[in-house]
Amino acid sequence: MAEAAVPARRSGGVAAPGLPSWSGTALRVVVSIAVTLFGLMALTFFIGRMLPLDPVAAILGDNATQEAIDAMRAQLGLDQPIWVQFARYVGDVVRLDLGTALTTGKPVLADIARVFPATIELATVGIIIGTGLGIPLGVMAAAYRDTPVDYFVRVFGLLGYSTPNFWLGLMGLVLFYATLGWVGGPGRIDTAFQWDIEPVTDLLLLDTAMAGQWEIFRDVFGHIILPASILGFGALAYISRMTRSFMLEQLSQEYVVAARVKGLSWMRTVWVHAFRNVAVQVVTVVALAYAFLLEGAVLTETVFAWPGFGRYLTNALLAGDMNAVVGCTLLIGIIFVALNLLTDLLYRLFDPRTR
Amino acid sequence: MSASTPFGVWLRAPVPASPFQARMQALWKAWRRLRGNPPALAGAILLVLLLAVAIFAPLIATHDILAQDLTARLQKPSATHWLGTDDLGRDIFSRVVYGSRITLYIAFLAALIAAPLGLIIGTTAGYLGGWTDTILMRLVDIFLSFPSLILALAFVAALGPGIENAIIAISLAAWPPIARLARAETLTVRNSDYIAAVRLQGASRMRIIVHHVMPMCIPSVIVRITLNMAAIILTAAGLGFLGLGAQPPSPEWGAMLSTGRQFAMNAWWIAAIPGCAILLTSLAFNLFGDGLRDILDPRHG
Numbered sequence: 193m194a195e196a197a198v199p200a201r202r203s204g205g206v207a208a209p210g211l212p213s214w215s216g217t218a219l220r221v222v223v224s225i226a227v228t229l230f231g232l233m234a235l236t237f238f239i240g241r242m243l244p245l246d247p248v249a250a251i252l253g254d255n256a257t258q259e260a261i262d263a264m265r266a267q268l269g270l271d272q273p274i275w276v277q278f279a280r281y282v283g284d285v286v287r288l289d290l291g292t293a294l295t296t297g298k299p300v301l302a303d304i305a306r307v308f309p310a311t312i313e314l315a316t317v318g319i320i321i322g323t324g325l326g327i328p329l330g331v332m333a334a335a336y337r338d339t340p341v342d343y344f345v346r347v348f349g350l351l352g353y354s355t356p357n358f359w360l361g362l363m364g365l366v367l368f369y370a371t372l373g374w375v376g377g378p379g380r381i382d383t384a385f386q387w388d389i390e391p392v393t394d395l396l397l398l399d400t401a402m403a404g405q406w407e408i409f410r411d412v413f414g415h416i417i418l419p420a421s422i423l424g425f426g427a428l429a430y431i432s433r434m435t436r437s438f439m440l441e442q443l444s445q446e447y448v449v450a451a452r453v454k455g456l457s458w459m460r461t462v463w464v465h466a467f468r469n470v471a472v473q474v475v476t477v478v479a480l481a482y483a484f485l486l487e488g489a490v491l492t493e494t495v496f497a498w499p500g501f502g503r504y505l506t507n508a509l510l511a512g513d514m515n516a517v518v519g520c521t522l523l524i525g526i527i528f529v530a531l532n533l534l535t536d537l538l539y540r541l542f543d544p545r546t547r
Numbered sequence: 548m549s550a551s552t553p554f555g556v557w558l559r560a561p562v563p564a565s566p567f568q569a570r571m572q573a574l575w576k577a578w579r580r581l582r583g584n585p586p587a588l589a590g591a592i593l594l595v596l597l598l599a600v601a602i603f604a605p606l607i608a609t610h611d612i613l614a615q616d617l618t619a620r621l622q623k624p625s626a627t628h629w630l631g632t633d634d635l636g637r638d639i640f641s642r643v644v645y646g647s648r649i650t651l652y653i654a655f656l657a658a659l660i661a662a663p664l665g666l667i668i669g670t671t672a673g674y675l676g677g678w679t680d681t682i683l684m685r686l687v688d689i690f691l692s693f694p695s696l697i698l699a700l701a702f703v704a705a706l707g708p709g710i711e712n713a714i715i716a717i718s719l720a721a722w723p724p725i726a727r728l729a730r731a732e733t734l735t736v737r738n739s740d741y742i743a744a745v746r747l748q749g750a751s752r753m754r755i756i757v758h759h760v761m762p763m764c765i766p767s768v769i770v771r772i773t774l775n776m777a778a779i780i781l782t783a784a785g786l787g788f789l790g791l792g793a794q795p796p797s798p799e800w801g802a803m804l805s806t807g808r809q810f811a812m813n814a815w816w817i818a819a820i821p822g823c824a825i826l827l828t829s830l831a832f833n834l835f836g837d838g839l840r841d842i843l844d845p846r847h848g
Contacts, residue, residue, distance in 0.1 A: 358788055362811055517701055518701070
């Protein structure tokens, strides 16, 4: 997470200043997205096919005969020139075919669709915690700069940046689950309830709430709260730090002095006047933090045996299942590009200063 | 350093008489600013301690880090085993001490690969401009489209597990932000008069980039890489935890945590202690990096 300490504008190349004309900009945006996506595919292709690990050996094992190896090479298209292989890969991806996962024997995309709701649910609860605490903390730290409030928020944030979340998860399990018994253990739900749920959205909190199964809802909540809090802690660190620095900039402006001279209370000045001006920036930071939770989820899910995207990726990694690894990596890249595009759009729509 | 001693006077002289004196004065000023920034000082002290532990590990460790003693497994912290023993009866304190060597080795080597790579690509793109710039920066954008851990994981998956591959993977994921930073710095200096002056003297592009542009970018690159070290350490520990980094019986902290995980419910210290070590190291780099930014780069002060 510390990567994002500086407000890097990770645009997909659409940060052109000014708007000469909507059609021209739209065209440029489309071209730039196409180039970026092409680049993503080139990079994942490179990782999946060019680096040393032999896909044929991964499928057939070490004892295969030379004929079997040659046949498999032909079947995978590895006997073709590299550019033919790449063109075929691009064609497959465009047709939403990410290949077959060796570990499950199913299409990678179907696997991802199956495990993704678990991660979305975890990340969403995490970002709610991170935003709900991170924004007020950041604003208060800026409003009371260089006071104990500010020091507390900064130290708390620094710990969020520096703590390995998989370790925090493990310690949390030892303390809150094994010792105190306050929360549910690993997994999304107690096995006793596993078959009582009618999956509609695959978001268990939503499914149980809609069906009115409050006892199961409480169990699911008990399972999600610890991993989500730990993910949220990382998001909190990032959100509070960025909010603080945006607010410090606003609070040094003259209109703040003017509002105070007019007799407005400090809290009203801070929240109503200054915060309004940073709201769009904060929303973009929250969007980025949400994306970074995907990264955090890889390790957190492993610790909590959470049957989501992160654990799927980890299992694929350990099994040397390159189709699944490359598919997951590409998907995360696309999500990031889409989110960056979205935040750029947000800026353009809601912040008059960018026009 | 008192102003009354000859050395103190020499350090404070308004006009330095030699390049050496000028450098010493700059160092002295940096040290004074560091002293005025308690969090950064705390980070610096922690880092020095950590380096000392890594260097003098054989003197500090109380036990052989590979010696197994199955009669003394999973012991709580005690007088003989200060931080307890792990599942094979190995002394955790000694292993954590030796583990600092591996962590620092990974972090510094990754920084030594990523920083120059980012610096070269960023300054070249920024100074040459045009198509070179477009292509190189597009490459940076593509790498930045992935969170660094995911990218490192994908590279390790392809290269195979192991500490060297982990370092390569982490470096490949860490250079792009540096390149972007170096390019931004280059754009601010490329049109200055001193660059025009060297160009008129007939310096080649290569010479200008290496001798006149890069030095201007180095302070901010150092700050950035110091802050990145914290992230690099967390990534390395994460790779070790997943079994993709350093392999057992190496006392790498992430790998130790991974073993500790299996015994966490009845012997919490096996996992708790390497985690604390990772946290402290990463915290030290974050504190020091924040302070360094304030010291070297007054704009962010």
